[in-house]
Amino acid sequence: MPASYVTEQELRDNLGIQDLYPDSVVEECCQTAKDLQNQFLWFDSAPVVGTTLQNNIATVMVANPFIFTTGQSITLSGCGSTFNGTYTITGTIPFSAGSASIIPFINFNTFTATYPAGFSFVQYARTAANENFRRVLPYGQAIGPDTKTTAYASTPAVRQAAMILAVDIWQARQVSQTGGVSIDGFSPSPYRMGNSMIGKIRGLLAGYQNPLSMIG
Secondary structure: OOOOOOOHHHHHHHHOOOOOOOHHHHHHHHHHHHHHHHOOEOOOEEEEEEEEEEOOEEEEEEOOOOOOOOOOEEEEEOOOOOOOEEEEOOEEEOOOOOOOOOOOOOOOOOOOOOHHHOOEEEEEEOOOOOEEEEEEEEEEEEEOOOOOOOOHHHOHHHHHHHHHHHHHHHHHHHOOOOOOEEOOEEOOOOOOOOOHHHHOOHHHHHHHEOHHHHOO
């Protein structure tokens, strides 16, 4: 799916490169900018830490208690081809109204010790071969419906931040020692892809930032 925070054509126009570079190269910079921002933006999401599939019912272990409910649409990514996609939740543990099934006890301990640790489970219909419970590393992601007034792809501050990132990424890959080359040669200055890269756009993202991304 093409990047939506800053588009390929928008980046071409800003850089003034017209058709000098392949679409895939320019699009990659746009997508990288979006992926980086998504690590800091606030979504109705939680990490997926484990999965199993038994008798055409997929069970996903989520590192957040009580975040999703039955009947809700959920989009999974980074969980393996069997589990990735958008599905309708048919059951949850702890139970929510309309829960239709339970997780097999042999796959994970669902008793008291589990919930204080911050875990819960969601289930949905998935026709595929059985898979035993396994950990998902690095963690996958479960995202609920987008209920924001304005989607991030239409939010000016997010779009401006994406353009700034995309331009920096493009320039860093095109010029050796980016940020440190002048007409007279080398002049010391911060590397564009260093620790300050996200810091430069935090002011733009401040009103949309996930509180968890502010820790540390």
